[in-house]
Amino acid sequence: MIKHSLQRLLGLIPTMLMLITVAFFLIRVAPGGPFDSEKLLPPEIEANLNAKYHLDEPLVQQYFRYLGQVVVLDFGPSFQYKDWTVNELIAQGFPVSATVGLAAMILAFVVGTLLGIAAALRQNSGIDYSLMGFAMLGISVPNFVIAPILILLLAVYAGWLPAGGWDWSVANMVLPVITLSLPAIAYIARLTRGSMIEVLHSNFIRTARAKGLPESVVIRRHALRPALLPVISFLGPATAAMISGSVVIERIFSIPGLGSYFVQGALNRDYTLVMGVVIFYGMLIIILNFIVDLVYAWLNPKIRYDEKR
Amino acid sequence: MTKSADKPVIDPFEAALEVHDIKGRSPWEDAWHRLLKNRAAVYSAFIMAFMLVLVVFGPMLISWESDFTDWDYTSSPPSIESGHWFGTDAVGRDIMVRTLEGGRISLLVGLVATIVSLVIGVSYGATAGYFGGATDRIMMRVVDIIYALPFMFFVILLMVVFGRNILLIFVAIGAVNWLDMARIVRGQTLSLKNTEFIEAARACGVGDWAIIRRHIIPNLLGVVIVYVTLTIPQVILIESFLSFLGLGIQEPMSSWGALVSDGAQDMESAPWTLVVPSIFLTVTLYCFNYIGDGLRDALDPKDRL
Amino acid sequence: MKPANMENTAAPLLEVKDLDVGFDTPEGKVHAVNCLNFSLKAGDALAIVGESGSGKTQTVMAIMGLLSENGEARGEARFKGQDLMKMSTAQLNTHRGKEIAMIFQDPMTSLNPYLRIDKQMIEVVMHHQGLNKSEARAHAVEMLRAVRIPDPERRIRQYPHEFSGGMRQRVMVAMGLLCEPDLLIADEPTTALDVTVQAQISHLMSALRENSNTAIILITHDLGVVAGLCDRVLVMYAGEAVECGSVEQIYYEPKHPYTQGLLASVPRLDQPEETGLNSIPGNPPNLLALPKGCKFRDRCPKAHDACKEKPPMQLDEQRHAWRCFLGGAA
Numbered sequence: 001m002i003k004h005s006l007q008r009l010l011g012l013i014p015t016m017l018m019l020i021t022v023a024f025f026l027i028r029v030a031p032g033g034p035f036d037s038e039k040l041l042p043p044e045i046e047a048n049l050n051a052k053y054h055l056d057e058p059l060v061q062q063y064f065r066y067l068g069q070v071v072v073l074d075f076g077p078s079f080q081y082k083d084w085t086v087n088e089l090i091a092q093g094f095p096v097s098a099t100v101g102l103a104a105m106i107l108a109f110v111v112g113t114l115l116g117i118a119a120a121l122r123q124n125s126g127i128d129y130s131l132m133g134f135a136m137l138g139i140s141v142p143n144f145v146i147a148p149i150l151i152l153l154l155a156v157y158a159g160w161l162p163a164g165g166w167d168w169s170v171a172n173m174v175l176p177v178i179t180l181s182l183p184a185i186a187y188i189a190r191l192t193r194g195s196m197i198e199v200l201h202s203n204f205i206r207t208a209r210a211k212g213l214p215e216s217v218v219i220r221r222h223a224l225r226p227a228l229l230p231v232i233s234f235l236g237p238a239t240a241a242m243i244s245g246s247v248v249i250e251r252i253f254s255i256p257g258l259g260s261y262f263v264q265g266a267l268n269r270d271y272t273l274v275m276g277v278v279i280f281y282g283m284l285i286i287i288l289n290f291i292v293d294l295v296y297a298w299l300n301p302k303i304r305y306d307e308k309r
Numbered sequence: 310m311t312k313s314a315d316k317p318v319i320d321p322f323e324a325a326l327e328v329h330d331i332k333g334r335s336p337w338e339d340a341w342h343r344l345l346k347n348r349a350a351v352y353s354a355f356i357m358a359f360m361l362v363l364v365v366f367g368p369m370l371i372s373w374e375s376d377f378t379d380w381d382y383t384s385s386p387p388s389i390e391s392g393h394w395f396g397t398d399a400v401g402r403d404i405m406v407r408t409l410e411g412g413r414i415s416l417l418v419g420l421v422a423t424i425v426s427l428v429i430g431v432s433y434g435a436t437a438g439y440f441g442g443a444t445d446r447i448m449m450r451v452v453d454i455i456y457a458l459p460f461m462f463f464v465i466l467l468m469v470v471f472g473r474n475i476l477l478i479f480v481a482i483g484a485v486n487w488l489d490m491a492r493i494v495r496g497q498t499l500s501l502k503n504t505e506f507i508e509a510a511r512a513c514g515v516g517d518w519a520i521i522r523r524h525i526i527p528n529l530l531g532v533v534i535v536y537v538t539l540t541i542p543q544v545i546l547i548e549s550f551l552s553f554l555g556l557g558i559q560e561p562m563s564s565w566g567a568l569v570s571d572g573a574q575d576m577e578s579a580p581w582t583l584v585v586p587s588i589f590l591t592v593t594l595y596c597f598n599y600i601g602d603g604l605r606d607a608l609d610p611k612d613r614l
Numbered sequence: 615m616k617p618a619n620m621e622n623t624a625a626p627l628l629e630v631k632d633l634d635v636g637f638d639t640p641e642g643k644v645h646a647v648n649c650l651n652f653s654l655k656a657g658d659a660l661a662i663v664g665e666s667g668s669g670k671t672q673t674v675m676a677i678m679g680l681l682s683e684n685g686e687a688r689g690e691a692r693f694k695g696q697d698l699m700k701m702s703t704a705q706l707n708t709h710r711g712k713e714i715a716m717i718f719q720d721p722m723t724s725l726n727p728y729l730r731i732d733k734q735m736i737e738v739v740m741h742h743q744g745l746n747k748s749e750a751r752a753h754a755v756e757m758l759r760a761v762r763i764p765d766p767e768r769r770i771r772q773y774p775h776e777f778s779g780g781m782r783q784r785v786m787v788a789m790g791l792l793c794e795p796d797l798l799i800a801d802e803p804t805t806a807l808d809v810t811v812q813a814q815i816s817h818l819m820s821a822l823r824e825n826s827n828t829a830i831i832l833i834t835h836d837l838g839v840v841a842g843l844c845d846r847v848l849v850m851y852a853g854e855a856v857e858c859g860s861v862e863q864i865y866y867e868p869k870h871p872y873t874q875g876l877l878a879s880v881p882r883l884d885q886p887e888e889t890g891l892n893s894i895p896g897n898p899p900n901l902l903a904l905p906k907g908c909k910f911r912d913r914c915p916k917a918h919d920a921c922k923e924k925p926p927m928q929l930d931e932q933r934h935a936w937r938c939f940l941g942g943a944a
């Protein structure tokens with residue numbers, strides 16, 4: 001198990017390297033320099049700036065310089081927010097995004113699995129059909145459609161909740177968290193339903209029933225864990241999807257999270273910031289996927305066993 | 310067969326043939342029948358057909374131009390009298406014609422980007438699966454690596470880097486969305502590769518590429534159809550996402566995502582500017598997802614019962 | 615083994631009457647079991663034999679209330695006088711695992727791969743006999759020892775995949791015996807295993823017969839196992855009982871042409887060939903549309919015109935029954 005984990009950990013290195021390389025060269029082949037918006041700069045000042053940001057060096061040298069920095073988690077100064085480093089911006093925005101994201105993830109996991117199990121246990125009933133219809137809706141309606149509509153209904157018309165802004169209060173979190181979690185709830189519900197139905201058809205569930213155990217025990221003790229395994233492996237992609245979603249959510253609800261900085265940076269061509277956020281989030285996703293894999297293996301004795309040998 | 314009607318069947322081989330005769334429908338016919346039984350999918354297909362006609366021909370029938378600003382009716386609510394059935398936006402443009410024209414772009418992006426991802430995914434996956442061994446391992450490792458990257462951010466990055474033009478949107482979205490397709494096609498290819506008719510073709514000296522083209526790809530059709538149907542809504546979603554952020558389609562062109570974004574700005578004074586394009590977008594995504602689901606269930610009978 | 619001719623006059627432990635099992639499928643209704651009757655007294659051992667697909671498994675699944683959702687059973691299955699068919703799941707659960715235990719066909723997938731053996735065994739005893747955890751564990755270890763699993767204290771802490779197929783089937787047997795059931799149903803307990811392990815498991819079961827009064831229903835392909843273990847044999851074809859009698863009657867005076875065919879195809883020592891039961895030419899009828907007359911007619915070497923009608927069940931004085939126009943006391 002430990003050996004395997006270390007191996008997997010080493011396996012992350014090429015992924016990270018690829019992430020950094022693609023991000024770096026994409027940015028560098030971009031037409032127009034980062035100071036385009038300040039066209040009127042005198043040439044010597046521009047040269048100064050270029051020197052300060054090492055833009056005058058050969059590309060390969062810049063690449064390795066950047067790689068060296070990133071290895072020690074230093075993403076350099078921001079091009080647009082003059083007095084800020086990218087690290088400071090990340091430190092500013094990430095806790096906000098992470099709070100919303102984590103809350104949404106927990107909500108999605110709990111609600112999604114419960115709905116999925118409920119649908120599976122009443123397969124092909126009215127409850128099942130309506131739950132799955134709603135789940136399909138949750139998958140199909142983009143969150144940038146749901147968010148404004150919820151704001152309109154619950155904030156503007158009803159006045160129950162703030163329409164946006166951020167002061168770390170629960171009231172401010174409700175709408176963003178719900179909107180962000182809806183697609184994940186829907187997806188997890190479908191996933192859980194499918195896997196639960198499959199598990200309930202397996203031979204070992206038949207054995208458990210033949211033992212005369214009450215159905216509730218059969219489900220809790222025998223079916224739940226294997227039915228949730230696919231959901232566990234979905235948590236990696238779900239995180240990635242939520243991070244993407246947060247970009248929109250933070251914008252709609254005016255939340256000063258990392259997604260907001262990213263879009264702002266993208267619109268302003270703040271190269272170091274954009275690159276920093278992409279690499280930071282990329283690493284986060286890679287590491288989370290790694291952890292999810294470990295949890296999955298830990299929950300699955302067969303994998304644990306195969307690796308012991 | 311030359312079997313006479315009253316001769317008892319004792320030859321097991323013949324009996325097997327007879328069993329086969331009873332359920333002699335081709336797999337495609339079977340799938341078609343199963344699909345027709347799936348009401349959600351059938352309704353969705355009708356709605357989508359209607360939507361397509363509406364989007365393609367609708368703008369020609371509406372007397373308003375999409376960029377005509379009707380200063381007598383700015384932010385006017387839906388009404389029959391004004392002629393703006395779905396209302397107008399803040400500068401008096403007709404929401405209906407804008408939504409239908411935006412739909413053209415959204416659906417076009419859906420189609421073209423899906424084709425891009427299809428071409429990349431199928432050729433990549435079929436190649437990896439067909440050659441197997443080290444080639445396969447390396448190619449799939451690359452897919453794994455790309456899979457782990459936050460691809461939405463890469464699309465945004467691409468848009469930032471190359472500027473926002475519609476061609477690039479097609480390519481960028483297609484280029485990051487081929488991974489699923491590649492994985493599935495590879496899996497199918499691997500399992501098809503060793504079946505008898507491929508062996509036979511190879512024994513007859515048919516070349517590798519000819520086998521891929523003539524045998525493997527036609528057999529992949531089922532899965533590919535399913536995933537194309539499921540990729541279209543994904544792609545439409547990504548495009549509208551980008552447009553919503555202001556990173557996609559630019560004025561004067563418009564797409565559903567861009568319209569939703571505009572509508573969200575004015576939603577307090579003119580909620581219909583948000584609601585109308587939202588409904589079109591949502592209905593489209595909903596229908597495509599149902600059609601895709603229905604096709605998958607129909608073409609993959611192992612999930613039955 | 616009990617001598618077969620010793621009449622057991624007690625009231626039947628299990629009495630199956632007019633059992634029908636049907637499955638709804640997109641192609642129509644599959645008639646898996648048709649009007650099946652048999653009964654079993656305490657301590658009896660009944661073998662159910664027949665080609666694959668003849669409805670053996672679904673018969674016992676119906677009795678256990680374990681049919682899949684598209685299945686429906688009709689008829690009676692009286693266990694100690696109470697009709698299992700009419701029971702709710704909760705009522706069934708007071709018998710299943712406690713008085714009726716079942717061993718399934720596929721040992722590789724019948725144990726929960728996510729739970730250690732101890733947990734899967736202990737739960738049965740704790741649930742049905744109210745023992746506490748340590749008592750239950752001690753009992754489970756004893757059971758594993760009884761089925762000759764070496765080092766049971768250690769093995770019980772392991773997961774199913776750490777056991778070989780034969781060992782898993784032993785675990786299944788031990789698990790079935792935990793509550794000393796009155797009836798043990800074993801569905802092809804040895805089919806998936808290799809020959810030596812097969813012999814060991816059937817040994818285990820005959821030892822069990824000697825040491826307890828447990829009645830056994832053994833479903834099998836292997837007529838060799840039947841002789842050593844059972845006193846009566848029920849032969850099934852296309853969901854019907856075609857012949858039923860003592861082991862001696864079935865072996866030495868088979869009346870039904872199908873049974874005769876089965877016996878002829880049993881691999882013999884002088885021709886060690888794995889032909890099994892499939893060597894009667896032809897295929898069983900389509901269960902979606904059963905023929906009107908004798909269901910074996912298409913394959914029967916003795917078929918004649920009368921066989922277009924349904925043959926009656928004939929019965930002789932020695933409780934030997936068969937469903938055929940032929941073979942009566944002429």
Ligand SMILES: Nc1ncnc2c1ncn2[C@@H]1O[C@H](COP(=O)(O)OP(=O)(O)O)[C@@H](O)[C@H]1O
Nearest residue numbers: 637644646665666667668669670671672673682
């Ligand atoms: N869930 C089901 N749906 C439809 N047909 C089924 C189902 N389960 C079993 N059958 C059919 O019932 C028949 C009898 O099966 P079974 O009792 O398992 O045979 P066996 O004698 O080999 O144990 C088979 O033809 C099988 O195809």
Ligand code: SF4
Nearest residue numbers: 908911914921938939
């Ligand atoms: S009834 Fe006729 S067809 Fe059926 S087994 Fe007897 S002889 Fe054969």
Ligand SMILES: [Mg+2]
Nearest residue numbers: 670671719801
């Ligand atoms: Mg069976």
